[in-house]
Amino acid sequence: MEILIKGGYVFDPINGVKGEKLDIGVKDGKIVEASKIDERSAKVIDASGKVVMPGGVDLHSHIAGAKVNVGRLLRPEDHYISFIKAITGVKRSGTGKTTPTVAPIGYKYARMGWTTVIEPASPPLKTRHTHEELNDIPILDKACFPLVDSNWFVLDYLSKGEVEKCAAFIAWLLDAIKGYALKLVDPGVAELWSLGKGYGLDLDDEIPSFGITPREIITGLCKVNRMLKLPHSIHVHCNRLGIPGNYTTTLETMKALEGMGDGIVIHVTHAQFNSYKGDNWPALRSGAPEIADYVNSHDHVSVDIGQIMFGGATTMTADAPFEFALFHMTPIKKWAGSEVEVESASGIVPFKYKKRSVVNAVQWCIGLELALLIKDPWRVIPTTDHPNGGPFTRYPRLISWLMSKKAREEVFEKINKTAKRRSVLPDIDREYSLYEIAIVTRAAPAKLLGLEERKGHLGEGADADIAIYDLDPAEGAKDPEKIVKAFKYAYCTIKDGEIVVMNGKIAKTTYGRTFYVKSKALGEDLMKEVEEEVKQRFKEWYTIQFSNYIIDESEIRYPEPIVVGG
Amino acid sequence: MPVVLKPKESFKVLVDAKCIAPDEFAGKSLDEIGSLEVYEGGFIRKLGDLFEIQGSPASSVEETQIVIEGDVWKVCRIGEKMSGGSIIINGSAGHYLGRWMRGGTIEVKGNVRSWLGAEMEGGTIEVFGNAGSFVGGRLRGKVGKKGMKNGYIIIHGSAGARVGHGMVKGTIIIDGDSGPFPGSEMMGGKILIRGNCEGKAGAHMSGGSIVICGKLPSVLPGFYIDDVVPKAKVKKEKIEGPFYLFVGDALASLGCGGRLYIHKPSNPHLKFYEELLEVE
Numbered sequence: 001m002e003i004l005i006k007g008g009y010v011f012d013p014i015n016g017v018k019g020e021k022l023d024i025g026v027k028d029g030k031i032v033e034a035s036k037i038d039e040r041s042a043k044v045i046d047a048s049g050k051v052v053m054p055g056g057v058d059l060h061s062h063i064a065g066a067k068v069n070v071g072r073l074l075r076p077e078d079h080y081i082s083f084i085k086a087i088t089g090v091k092r093s094g095t096g097k098t099t100p101t102v103a104p105i106g107y108k109y110a111r112m113g114w115t116t117v118i119e120p121a122s123p124p125l126k127t128r129h130t131h132e133e134l135n136d137i138p139i140l141d142k143a144c145f146p147l148v149d150s151n152w153f154v155l156d157y158l159s160k161g162e163v164e165k166c167a168a169f170i171a172w173l174l175d176a177i178k179g180y181a182l183k184l185v186d187p188g189v190a191e192l193w194s195l196g197k198g199y200g201l202d203l204d205d206e207i208p209s210f211g212i213t214p215r216e217i218i219t220g221l222c223k224v225n226r227m228l229k230l231p232h233s234i235h236v237h238c239n240r241l242g243i244p245g246n247y248t249t250t251l252e253t254m255k256a257l258e259g260m261g262d263g264i265v266i267h268v269t270h271a272q273f274n275s276y277k278g279d280n281w282p283a284l285r286s287g288a289p290e291i292a293d294y295v296n297s298h299d300h301v302s303v304d305i306g307q308i309m310f311g312g313a314t315t316m317t318a319d320a321p322f323e324f325a326l327f328h329m330t331p332i333k334k335w336a337g338s339e340v341e342v343e344s345a346s347g348i349v350p351f352k353y354k355k356r357s358v359v360n361a362v363q364w365c366i367g368l369e370l371a372l373l374i375k376d377p378w379r380v381i382p383t384t385d386h387p388n389g390g391p392f393t394r395y396p397r398l399i400s401w402l403m404s405k406k407a408r409e410e411v412f413e414k415i416n417k418t419a420k421r422r423s424v425l426p427d428i429d430r431e432y433s434l435y436e437i438a439i440v441t442r443a444a445p446a447k448l449l450g451l452e453e454r455k456g457h458l459g460e461g462a463d464a465d466i467a468i469y470d471l472d473p474a475e476g477a478k479d480p481e482k483i484v485k486a487f488k489y490a491y492c493t494i495k496d497g498e499i500v501v502m503n504g505k506i507a508k509t510t511y512g513r514t515f516y517v518k519s520k521a522l523g524e525d526l527m528k529e530v531e532e533e534v535k536q537r538f539k540e541w542y543t544i545q546f547s548n549y550i551i552d553e554s555e556i557r558y559p560e561p562i563v564v565g566g
Numbered sequence: 567m568p569v570v571l572k573p574k575e576s577f578k579v580l581v582d583a584k585c586i587a588p589d590e591f592a593g594k595s596l597d598e599i600g601s602l603e604v605y606e607g608g609f610i611r612k613l614g615d616l617f618e619i620q621g622s623p624a625s626s627v628e629e630t631q632i633v634i635e636g637d638v639w640k641v642c643r644i645g646e647k648m649s650g651g652s653i654i655i656n657g658s659a660g661h662y663l664g665r666w667m668r669g670g671t672i673e674v675k676g677n678v679r680s681w682l683g684a685e686m687e688g689g690t691i692e693v694f695g696n697a698g699s700f701v702g703g704r705l706r707g708k709v710g711k712k713g714m715k716n717g718y719i720i721i722h723g724s725a726g727a728r729v730g731h732g733m734v735k736g737t738i739i740i741d742g743d744s745g746p747f748p749g750s751e752m753m754g755g756k757i758l759i760r761g762n763c764e765g766k767a768g769a770h771m772s773g774g775s776i777v778i779c780g781k782l783p784s785v786l787p788g789f790y791i792d793d794v795v796p797k798a799k800v801k802k803e804k805i806e807g808p809f810y811l812f813v814g815d816a817l818a819s820l821g822c823g824g825r826l827y828i829h830k831p832s833n834p835h836l837k838f839y840e841e842l843l844e845v846e
């Protein structure tokens with residue numbers, strides 16, 4: 001099908017287009033020059049007075065896998081009154097607000113104009129489950145990051161100083177389970193959690209079973225990441241997450257990777273949860289200015305904010321000891337926790353962020369401070385760490401806070417007054433422009449993921465993932481309510497050249513690709529040697545067979561390998 | 567004049583019909599009522615596709631009377647959130663009957679499935695047959711939240727497990743027997759079971775009272791014997807005893823706010839508790 005999008009204000013940061021009136025052509029699922037489209041036979045979309053952007057890219061949203069599903073099971077109450085109807089031939093049904101089932105995930109993202117979403121934490125052993133769910137999420141392109149920080153193979157190789165072998169193992173692992181990038185969650189903590197310990201593990205604490213520290217794991221895996229030439233940097237949930245005073249650990253983590261190489265070598269994820277000052281919860285203050293200062297003066301770091309949204313959330317992370325501690329702090333008495341043999345752990349606790357709570361109000365400030373104090377929009381991504389800080393469906397509200405000081409002031413009216421004194425947010429005047437929003441929600445995450453050739457822009461040859469918002473860039477962009485409305489229900493979303501959303505309603509159910517990485521950076525001999533070693537150890541360490549561990553390409557609906565380093 | 571619904575055929579799959587409620591019917595014409603949306607399995611159907619609809623609808627909720635002639639054993643969510651009027655079911659009804667109900671009356675001549683009057687806030691439900699589990703119960707997953715908040719449920723037959731799970735106010739009367747765990751996690755209100763109970767009465771209760779006139783196999787260890795009383799009172803009705811009065815459940819709250827009245831003559835095996843009572 002050919003599509004011509006006429007007369008919209010186009011925001012395409014990768015190609016330097018800043019709201020100019022342009023026509024966009026779509027042919028065979030790719031973007032082409034508008035002049036190449038025959039207007040008489042093409043489907044013409046009148047976008048005059050509207051904003052045209054590339055499809056949104058979310059690089060951190062827990063949308064699939066074992067723990068997401070346990071979250072659903074743990075929270076039946078999340079599903080009673082949130083039902084979307086099926087329309088035969090158009091869309092599937094589903095339920096859930098903070099723990100939506102597979103179909104609504106795809107539809108709700110597409111409805112907001114997002115087309116690529118990454119599941120950022122999948123224990124390798126459970127990744128078959130992750131892919132089964134990713135397969136079933138409609139519309140979106142997706143990928144998953146395997147958890148590697150507590151993997152015994154990684155710990156073993158790194159503690160012996162065999163970085164090359166570790167790299168070979170990681171290259172094998174990514175291909176074997178069809179993963180995309182390396183995720184580190186509170187590095188090393190899952191290994192301790194298997195002994196019932198690990199809360200508050202700091203960068204230089206030793207993990208006795210392997211005689212290794214989190215610092216060594218992070219630097220080791222960063223080296224591995226560089227050796228394999230992976231498209232994304234290491235994706236790190238820093239140590240001591242959710243513990244007051246942890247901003248120093250975050251700074252130390254970033255400092256540890258100075259001089260690792262050119263470009264971005266570490267992505268600090270949901271940094272809000274890692275930017276806490278103060279000795280205890282009642283004394284919580286914002287450490288965001290320190291983190292932002294560091295990021296502004298060093299270019300090897302990128303960040304996503306992990307904003308909290310007032311209301312319901314379901315916290316889920318591989319940081320099992322933290323979840324166990326959180327369970328004892330919350331009034332909602334529910335908790336699920338588990339350990340994944342040889343590899344990882346996880347915990348889940350339902351949570352509610354309250355406006356009246358000092359802690360929650362300060363948390364709210366910290367996320368926004370990070371987004372507004374970090375000057376380079378190419379290195380700070382607004383996320384809610386769905387569903388930890390709040391569901392992804394609240395992105396439009398988050399965008400309105402970034403774009404409007406007035407909107408932020410309105411929130412200050414309603415939240416705990418102490419927060420104003422403990423943060424610098426009230427003094428920040430910065431307001432994002434629509435161009436900057438296009439950077440932080442599209443171009444930058446695509447670039448950080450190494451997908452900038454085909455995602456996050458509207459240049460010729462890019463995948464035809466396009467969002468059109470009913471918003472006037474001059475007038476509408478000043479009114480927070482108009483911003484929320486426009487981003488909540490995209491006027492039109494196009495995915496791979498097919499119109500999937502029209503007038504804020506789902507028009508078609510399609511299925512996107514799953515990206516994964518094949519690294520050819522290492523020699524074949526080394527790869528073979530390590531694979532043999534893994535096979536041998538597998539019998540000792542795992543309760544399943546080696547051959548059952550490997551995920552075949554045929555198990556993925558539309559697999560899309562990205563070959564690097566060859 | 568009531569609105570009369572007659573199933574056209576017997577239902578083969580579950581039907582989700584939360585629209586069968588006086589609040590939805592009031593002020594609508596028969597045609598409009600017939601075009602209300604229901605789910606038959608996964609498919610959207612119209613109420614008129616599944617039921618023959620007759621009678622004359624009233625304009626206000628209070629005056630609306632709905633009569634269902636026939637078995638709706640597979641039709642669930644009837645009377646959801648209703649605030650007034652009445653529903654009479656001359657047959658058996660499906661689950662979630664009267665969930666979140668706020669007022670009015672529901673009468674069922676046959677049996678009902680589980681979750682009858684779940685989390686209801688007011689109104690009256692009378693069932694002439696038996697009921698499933700979680701009568702007046704709190705829905706799954708809502709740990710620490712409230713179950714039945716007010717209202718009155720009377721079941722002339724027997725009921726399944728967890729009658730009044732998490733209830734805070736209101737009254738449930740079971741004329742027959744009850745399954746295990748009546749009044750589990752109960753915080754207030756009253757439950758009267760005239761027949762026998764399968765056991766585990768009042769597990770984790772922190773308030774309210776449960777009266778059991780029949781046999782109870784044993785009392786949970788979280789309960790202390792407090793007294794032997796001649797009578798128990800439920801909804802102004804004085805029930806002849808004597809009753810053992812237990813307080814608990816100490817596992818839920820050390821205040822032991824829950825009260826368990828167990829009929830003494832029907833439970834001779836509990837006699838050993840009397841030794842624990844202080845004699846003055």
Ligand SMILES: [Zn+2]
Nearest residue numbers: 060120270385
């Ligand atoms: Zn996360």
